[in-house]
Amino acid sequence: MRIHVINPNSTVSMTAQIGRAAQRAASTGTEIDLVTATGTPVSIEGYADEALAVPAMLAAIRTAEARGAKAHVIACFDDPGLSAAREVAAAPVIGICQAAVQVAVTLAARFSVITTLQRSVPIIEDLVESYGAGRRCRRVRAIDLPVLALDENPEDSYALLVAEIRAARDQDGAEAIVLGCAGMAEMCERLTEETGVPVIDGVTAAVRNAEALIGMGYRTSKLGGYAWPRAKTGGFAPEAA
Amino acid sequence: MRIHVINPNSTVSMTAQIGRAAQRAASTGTEIDLVTATGTPVSIEGYADEALAVPAMLAAIRTAEARGAKAHVIACFDDPGLSAAREVAAAPVIGICQAAVQVAVTLAARFSVITTLQRSVPIIEDLVESYGAGRRCRRVRAIDLPVLALDENPEDSYALLVAEIRAARDQDGAEAIVLGCAGMAEMCERLTEETGVPVIDGVTAAVRNAEALIGMGYRTSKLGGYAWPRAKTGGFAPEAA
Amino acid sequence: MRIHVINPNSTVSMTAQIGRAAQRAASTGTEIDLVTATGTPVSIEGYADEALAVPAMLAAIRTAEARGAKAHVIACFDDPGLSAAREVAAAPVIGICQAAVQVAVTLAARFSVITTLQRSVPIIEDLVESYGAGRRCRRVRAIDLPVLALDENPEDSYALLVAEIRAARDQDGAEAIVLGCAGMAEMCERLTEETGVPVIDGVTAAVRNAEALIGMGYRTSKLGGYAWPRAKTGGFAPEAA
Amino acid sequence: MRIHVINPNSTVSMTAQIGRAAQRAASTGTEIDLVTATGTPVSIEGYADEALAVPAMLAAIRTAEARGAKAHVIACFDDPGLSAAREVAAAPVIGICQAAVQVAVTLAARFSVITTLQRSVPIIEDLVESYGAGRRCRRVRAIDLPVLALDENPEDSYALLVAEIRAARDQDGAEAIVLGCAGMAEMCERLTEETGVPVIDGVTAAVRNAEALIGMGYRTSKLGGYAWPRAKTGGFAPEAA
Amino acid sequence: MRIHVINPNSTVSMTAQIGRAAQRAASTGTEIDLVTATGTPVSIEGYADEALAVPAMLAAIRTAEARGAKAHVIACFDDPGLSAAREVAAAPVIGICQAAVQVAVTLAARFSVITTLQRSVPIIEDLVESYGAGRRCRRVRAIDLPVLALDENPEDSYALLVAEIRAARDQDGAEAIVLGCAGMAEMCERLTEETGVPVIDGVTAAVRNAEALIGMGYRTSKLGGYAWPRAKTGGFAPEAA
Amino acid sequence: MRIHVINPNSTVSMTAQIGRAAQRAASTGTEIDLVTATGTPVSIEGYADEALAVPAMLAAIRTAEARGAKAHVIACFDDPGLSAAREVAAAPVIGICQAAVQVAVTLAARFSVITTLQRSVPIIEDLVESYGAGRRCRRVRAIDLPVLALDENPEDSYALLVAEIRAARDQDGAEAIVLGCAGMAEMCERLTEETGVPVIDGVTAAVRNAEALIGMGYRTSKLGGYAWPRAKTGGFAPEAA
Secondary structure (H helix, E strand, O other): OEEEEEEOOOOHHHHHHHHHHHHHHOOOOOEEEEEEOOOOOOOOOOHHHHHHHHHHHHHHHHHHHHOOOOEEEEOOOOOOOHHHHHHHOOOOEEEHHHHHHHHHHHHOOOEEEEEOOOOHHHHHHHHHHHOOOOOOEEEEEEOOOOHHHHHHOHHHHHHHHHHHHHHHHHHHOOOEEEEOOHHHHHHHHHHHHHHOOOEEOHHHHHHHHHHHHHHHOOOOOOOOOOOOOOOOOOOOOOOOO | OEEEEEEOOOOHHHHHHHHHHHHHHOOOOOEEEEEEOOOOOOOOOOHHHHHHHHHHHHHHHHHHHHOOOOEEEEOOOOOOOHHHHHHHOOOOEEEHHHHHHHHHHHHOOOEEEEEOOOOHHHHHHHHHHHOOOOOOEEEEEEOOOOHHHHHHOHHHHHHHHHHHHHHHHHHHOOOEEEEOOHHHHHHHHHHHHHHOOOEEOHHHHHHHHHHHHHHHOOOOOOOOOOOOOOOOOOOOOOOOO | OEEEEEEOOOOHHHHHHHHHHHHHHOOOOOEEEEEEOOOOOOOOOOHHHHHHHHHHHHHHHHHHHHOOOOEEEEOOOOOOOHHHHHHHOOOOEEEHHHHHHHHHHHHOOOEEEEEOOOOHHHHHHHHHHHOOOOOOEEEEEEOOOOHHHHHHOHHHHHHHHHHHHHHHHHHHOOOEEEEOOHHHHHHHHHHHHHHOOOEEOHHHHHHHHHHHHHHHOOOOOOOOOOOOOOOOOOOOOOOOO | OEEEEEEOOOOHHHHHHHHHHHHHHOOOOOEEEEEEOOOOOOOOOOHHHHHHHHHHHHHHHHHHHHOOOOEEEEOOOOOOOHHHHHHHOOOOEEEHHHHHHHHHHHHOOOEEEEEOOOOHHHHHHHHHHHOOOOOOEEEEEEOOOOHHHHHHOHHHHHHHHHHHHHHHHHHHOOOEEEEOOHHHHHHHHHHHHHHOOOEEOHHHHHHHHHHHHHHHOOOOOOOOOOOOOOOOOOOOOOOOO | OEEEEEEOOOOHHHHHHHHHHHHHHOOOOOEEEEEEOOOOOOOOOOHHHHHHHHHHHHHHHHHHHHOOOOEEEEOOOOOOOHHHHHHHOOOOEEEHHHHHHHHHHHHOOOEEEEEOOOOHHHHHHHHHHHOOOOOOEEEEEEOOOOHHHHHHOHHHHHHHHHHHHHHHHHHHOOOEEEEOOHHHHHHHHHHHHHHOOOEEOHHHHHHHHHHHHHHHOOOOOOOOOOOOOOOOOOOOOOOOO | OEEEEEEOOOOHHHHHHHHHHHHHHOOOOOEEEEEEOOOOOOOOOOHHHHHHHHHHHHHHHHHHHHOOOOEEEEOOOOOOOHHHHHHHOOOOEEEHHHHHHHHHHHHOOOEEEEEOOOOHHHHHHHHHHHOOOOOOEEEEEEOOOOHHHHHHOHHHHHHHHHHHHHHHHHHHOOOEEEEOOHHHHHHHHHHHHHHOOOEEOHHHHHHHHHHHHHHHOOOOOOOOOOOOOOOOOOOOOOOOO
């Protein structure tokens, strides 16, 4: 089975990191079709970065579907363009935030999210609320580090995350942690081991979720909110080739 | 004072209709800076159309701000890219759905929304809920007509709207109606007169709201969720010139 | 256009302050019909004060409407009797809390409210929740000062407000502040300038909102919850003369 | 123990009916201190009627407390002035809507409310929601009959209620019914017997609840939202004599 | 009237304490039918303890009903098996958490809960939310003491509770306290006296509530969610003898 | 990997059907450890049946874990004892309702649930709400057929389900259907094909979800609400052998 994993930002090194996490998550026989969006912002930190990244991401979804992708993973924690992607795809589309939250509520009664910048806190709060997990999410925390700094100073980032996980456990009563940035994926297991708190990475969760949905043969419903786009000038073709 | 009214879709005749509604709403001394987005879908019917329209719309907002716009009105009822627009603008940004809902809850204890296509029903339900008016909104109804058909068959559209308004009043207990498409703006007063139900048009509401906010001297807060975008390749400039 | 601004408490100096704020907010051509309720408590601090103020306030609304008022502003942050006022008025009725909250959610992703006494905190929390902005309001804070003390010690009050605004920004992540008492109106701009946080005053917001609604020709819906009172002994006349 | 039962409207025959229901509910040793508010509307149908009734009702509460009342029952289904009453009373104050809803959620997983006029539907919906039972309340229904007509045409009213209860059971899936008007109290048992659906009357529920609270020795908390009014011209005395 | 009070855990000394609180709460003429569940955990601290206690508790409810119980009180703050108990009983069934919360929202605008162990915090939060009082509950606090330790070290427990009540008042703005464990019942009055904060004990509240419901002649609705169990192998008899 | 699938009721033919659905869902290399609870009701239709089934089910979970189960699936749509099971297990525990709802919100903007008996409607409504999908669930419908009748009259049941699915699509605007009973699992694909509506079966969803969680190496968090039971007479051993 072929899973399309799209990094909506244009930073290739971040795609590589996402790819490593996706590969480690994938079962034997799963092929990861890893794509970096082109012409999009180098990192997604706020609503405008999201908006600029979505059209190229939607095009990539269409192309990947034509290449045979049976599910799509949007590898950015803001789940940018998730509903739009479901509209243009026949295959299921999974956002890493939604996937991680679904794992968190299965493993723990209460969880916290740790993201990069403070500006992303209301974005993620609203996202988690829209997924119905607002009451189970104790708090969305930020380590005050830009996305690309995660990669540049991995050890500093790691130390900040460890401290923040411990604060979430002790101050929020968090029983599990959701990592609020795709760029934190590779630190996930090490963080769990060091802190003793289950730490959940959305890239891993989404790839596994994609395999599960493909295995069940499910496709996005085309009966209402996610129906094919209507044919029109300036719009997407109604249906993938 | 100068108010930028952007039609996020690329249909010029629809912009003209929006412009007429905006002009009629505007006070003496208000200048409507009316813009049609370029290269965007000819109508916005669903999440993907929204996504494709937003980048051009954000660019138009920046340009209009440079031309001296003191507020921005996004003239599409899905309020596409509203948060992103607030991020790239210094001036307040008003979505016609949010503006219409704010009027509705001031005039009536319960209201219904009437939109074009069924596919837009969950989109608008989620929007109204996110604006905190979910409990006051009795129902989102659709007349099953594409956006551009409103313009092509105005009398048929009008008849469908009259019937749907009466159904909302009698079956939902709606005390006011919000028109769920910018393309319905010009029918607003006639619908009120014919049905006796207060009918609210978002374009009018947003232009008036824009004048009010400009008059108060308010600008979008740059302290958190709507902070300037961070400088980056592929992103918007952090601050308008 | 004539806007009736009613101070539901009976303190004339507070009416004067509200009047100055209203005048400053008003556009050319707007006439502020400024009224102090008679026989009501000298300040409104809690549910009983509200209840005692409402009947005289409703009578004032009826009288002002007969004088030609095209909109009514209730200039007390608890929005006392707002629904009842909508029932007895043909013109739109605006509460300064609801108006300020509508501005806050337009300018900022998250805001806090700062009021006078701790006893008002649950009142305002419930009000903000009923307006659908509960999730966007980080916290309702109090400076522990009675309403009339604002006027008596303006500089001390100002200093307390500055400190509380900074606490809201730093501890709550508030991106904007709503002033939770009509008696704070005149300090609004100075507070914004000193703290750099957008500060929203409900009197200004309501007057501007009133102008907008009058301009649109809207009147309160008489089809359901805000229908005219039924004729009865001891009740209001069903309809204004 | 002495329970003050106040009819906030000024119709003495309705007070008598409430009194009979209260007496039937009361245990041996309970004295019902039955009062008709003076100068208030003859029936309470909407927000303005409520507002006009509350000040006299608050005064009655103070007087009754001086006479030795150990609890207060507000015998109008809109629970007018409930929070204000808690502020001016030392003893617990019980609204018949809140009391009935507390019984309903104890006896049934889902219930409906049946009231008099359509105009009261949003009022009661908001009240039930504020008591936290919105999700358990299937629907608020109206029989389209003014309050005083209940008394004038008891058999017609009874027939309308029977039909509406059956509709609520069959169409809403209601497992119990809350009667949405104090004037329906005396029909409660007969309605249960005829329809087989548990029918709950708020006057009975509130008197029983009052006995329970008195027995436990509880008094209204004076630490926050229901603290004594502050001493002021035009206000209530801070504390009952 | 006969009220069945069941301690779902198997610790007889705790039943005795519950019995003393129930007796003190009961009116003259009320008979407390006090039962200790057999074979259940010695204390209920978490979901599994609850699950293990419920079948024996349901059997005890059936037996007590056959003995003439007119209401049932489940004397454990997690309200274990409350819905199931309503299904197997004709008489009303009262959980001490729900009863205490109903009292709290009558006496105070905001309250906090104080329980034993941290692990019970999410359980009680979810319970309070399901009873519709989530927004009125400031916080669920724990004193980090196992249930049985309450009895073993009453003075230490008492001191911890006093400190926690004061913290709830000062830090949470709690206006009343709900004791979150049946084993705290006997300390209730002394805690109120020492702290000046109204402290609510669920056993007392539930017994009083039971008397009220019996007095009204109410029985559990058998029309939907609490209908008699269907006859089946391994199940309960559909109806009590 | 070994997945424990427990049928909490004691009907072996139903376990067989669940087993066939689980096997069909399982990947190569997955071993389904299929267990029928012993001594529990023959079907689970209501709260009491649930309560009677849970202790044996918890014991089965402990035993299966000792046999090497790496995840547990509770194959009853009410998700009975889900939180308790998470407390006694080291491995993740998945309820088929929660798993199906997680799939539904990934594939569709709005869904409906179809269950067996009307009495289960409020149970499932509350469950879906507690999983945060209340707003996305249009309606919980029932075909008025007992659980065991599904197996006895498969073709009649099938016809009822087809009709109900079409009603959900046409009347509710449901874009996908969740089957509200484990006994409907084998009809899932045929229903999708006949109606064109994506139909989701929880057994399949849960087995796939289990594989995903096992693959990620996740285990239930033991830090709060799902911590090991405390050691006590009458309770579970704190930790699985």
